Amino acid sequence: MGHTQKMRVWRGDAAGGGFVDYDVPVEEGEVVLDAIHRLQATQANDLAVRWNCKAGKCGSCSAEINGKPRLMCMSRLSSYDPDETITVTPMRTFPVIRDLVTDVTFNYEKAREVPSFAPPSDNQGGKFRMNQLDVERSQEFRKCIECFLCQNTCHVVRDHEENKPNFAGPRFLIRYAELDMHPLDTVDRKNTAQEDAGLGYCNITKCCSEVCPENIHITDNGIIPLKERVVDVKYDPVVFIAKKIGLRKDSGRTPVGPAGGGPSPIKHPEKFADS
Amino acid sequence: MATQSAVTPGQRSTERAAISEKTLRTDRWWLLPLITFIGFSAFIVYSTWAAFANHPSQYYSDPYLSPFYSPCFVKGCPSDINWGSLDIHWRWLSPAIYILIFPLGFRATCYYYRKAYYRSFWLSPPACAVAEPHKSYTGETRFPLLVQNLHRYFWYFAVLLGGILTYDAVLAFMYKDAAGGRHFFLGVGTLLYVINAVLILGYTFGCHSCRHITAGRINNFSKHPVRYKWWSFVSWLNKHHIRWAWLSLVWIALVDLYVRLVATGHIHDYHHVFGAVSTAVGH
Numbered sequence: 001m002g003h004t005q006k007m008r009v010w011r012g013d014a015a016g017g018g019f020v021d022y023d024v025p026v027e028e029g030e031v032v033l034d035a036i037h038r039l040q041a042t043q044a045n046d047l048a049v050r051w052n053c054k055a056g057k058c059g060s061c062s063a064e065i066n067g068k069p070r071l072m073c074m075s076r077l078s079s080y081d082p083d084e085t086i087t088v089t090p091m092r093t094f095p096v097i098r099d100l101v102t103d104v105t106f107n108y109e110k111a112r113e114v115p116s117f118a119p120p121s122d123n124q125g126g127k128f129r130m131n132q133l134d135v136e137r138s139q140e141f142r143k144c145i146e147c148f149l150c151q152n153t154c155h156v157v158r159d160h161e162e163n164k165p166n167f168a169g170p171r172f173l174i175r176y177a178e179l180d181m182h183p184l185d186t187v188d189r190k191n192t193a194q195e196d197a198g199l200g201y202c203n204i205t206k207c208c209s210e211v212c213p214e215n216i217h218i219t220d221n222g223i224i225p226l227k228e229r230v231v232d233v234k235y236d237p238v239v240f241i242a243k244k245i246g247l248r249k250d251s252g253r254t255p256v257g258p259a260g261g262g263p264s265p266i267k268h269p270e271k272f273a274d275s
Numbered sequence: 276m277a278t279q280s281a282v283t284p285g286q287r288s289t290e291r292a293a294i295s296e297k298t299l300r301t302d303r304w305w306l307l308p309l310i311t312f313i314g315f316s317a318f319i320v321y322s323t324w325a326a327f328a329n330h331p332s333q334y335y336s337d338p339y340l341s342p343f344y345s346p347c348f349v350k351g352c353p354s355d356i357n358w359g360s361l362d363i364h365w366r367w368l369s370p371a372i373y374i375l376i377f378p379l380g381f382r383a384t385c386y387y388y389r390k391a392y393y394r395s396f397w398l399s400p401p402a403c404a405v406a407e408p409h410k411s412y413t414g415e416t417r418f419p420l421l422v423q424n425l426h427r428y429f430w431y432f433a434v435l436l437g438g439i440l441t442y443d444a445v446l447a448f449m450y451k452d453a454a455g456g457r458h459f460f461l462g463v464g465t466l467l468y469v470i471n472a473v474l475i476l477g478y479t480f481g482c483h484s485c486r487h488i489t490a491g492r493i494n495n496f497s498k499h500p501v502r503y504k505w506w507s508f509v510s511w512l513n514k515h516h517i518r519w520a521w522l523s524l525v526w527i528a529l530v531d532l533y534v535r536l537v538a539t540g541h542i543h544d545y546h547h548v549f550g551a552v553s554t555a556v557g558h
Contacts, residue, residue: 092404131495200414205400231426236427
């Protein structure tokens with residue numbers, strides 16, 4: 001049974017913009033992205049929206065629906081009151097390109113700063129063997145679809161633009177954790193996670209975990225274990241003494257600084273027109 | 276189309292979508308931080324009062340010693356349960372102060388409590404996707420919040436106190452008569468003490484630092500099967516860490532209140548005293 005859905009969509013670009021109200025016919029079983037597509041097809045042909053799989057696996061249609069960071073394709077219209085006005089805005093942490101589309105270059109630049117996986121030099125003929133038990137913690141983080149909803153909702157950068165150069169954000173802090181927990185990695189990223197990726201900025205308010213569409217336990221299984229590992233090497237005098245007198249073995253991993261970083265090789269959309 | 280300014284409060288970026296509202300959430304996002312604020316404030320007020328209402332006749336009624344005062348080891352503690360007679364210069368301070376400082380430190384640096392009070396007291400942020408009021412933010416990168424990294428040391432003390440409160444639960448089964456003989460005892464308070472010990476231990480051993488210490492810090496679980504089992508158990512407790520945190524907090528205050536009401540004669544502790552387990556020396 002279809003109905004007419006009241007929608008309020010943010011329209012504009014970096015120069016300015018505002019909310020526009022629409023009445024959109026919708027059908028039973030549809031999601032917010034379906035309504036946005038119908039709106040685009042029938043009333044607002046120039047509405048910019050990024051989407052791809054419509055199945056919650058590509059992470060393209062991230063937006064904020066009634067103020068909550070969500071994937072539009074995974075937000076059923078039936079979970080809202082039919083008489084309610086649904087407000088849709090772009091992610092508010094990143095620069096807006098147009099309408100619901102934001103420039104997420106920040107995230108790719110942060111990705112480039114993470115020191116990459118460094119397997120042992122003896123690569124066993126390219127056939128590493130690992131026990132499932134040893135890799136399943138890291139595998140949870142591999143479910144990430146890079147929708148960047150966690151990056152968007154994290155108040156460290158959402159409310160403080162000035163922290164962006166110093167903070168990698170939850171998505172990449174779990175990348176540090178994933179690699180640090182990897183049984184075959186030979187690199188120690190704890191210092192760089194704290195000093196360069198800004199692990200200390202995280203105050204564990206868990207919004208990243210709340211918005212994750214893959215239900216990754218970003219804080220409990222990633223950031224907090226990483227914080228505890230950093231305590232081992234930076235803030236725990238007992239561990240320091242235990243290492244000095246040989247009661248605790250050194251990890252044998254080589255500490256590294258941030259990887260190359262720098263400007264992303266990905267072209268900004270406005271530059272495509274010039275090339 | 277109503278065009279708004281490109282500068283938004285608390286966000287200070289002219290490149291972002293120009294939305295002036297601090298949040299567009301339509302649900303009751305303020306309810307949980309409000310409940311947390313009220314709950315923690317009530318506990319702080321009650322425990323502060325309880326720490327200073329410190330005459331032994333208020334916090335001890337054989338065989339119950341208020342958990343806020345256990346272990347009682349300074350001069351002025353009831354002789355029945357005194358672990359020592361430490362003569363501390365600041366006698367005006369309550370015996371509870373020396374004890375409460377450790378659970379206070381443990382809970383204040385706990386990863387769950389940090390989330391709760393950063394949200395509900397410091398509004399940083401008050402809720403997800405709700406703008407915080409602060410102009411700048413450095414998180415836990417500098418003193419004093421750098422001290423949060425010492426959580427594991429408070430955990431060591433918490434384990435010790437957990438053991439003592441478990442011992443208190445055992446003592447709650449032991450009643451000493453006027454002649455000094457020991458009897459097996461079962462009262463409503465005994466049950467409260469047993470539940471208290473379970474909740475305190477569940478909270479203490481579900482701690483994130485405990486999870487790290489058991490096996491979280493190693494990368495080869497398969498080479499440490501016993502530690503892995505231990506870690507798995509701690510992880511199971513840790514899944515419900517919030518529940519353990521709240522239940523243990525509320526319950527310990529209720530136990531203290533119960534002991535006070537019994538000790539001051541406001542309520543009767545329904546109980547049964549069994550036969551003598553031992554008689555006093557010299558009787």
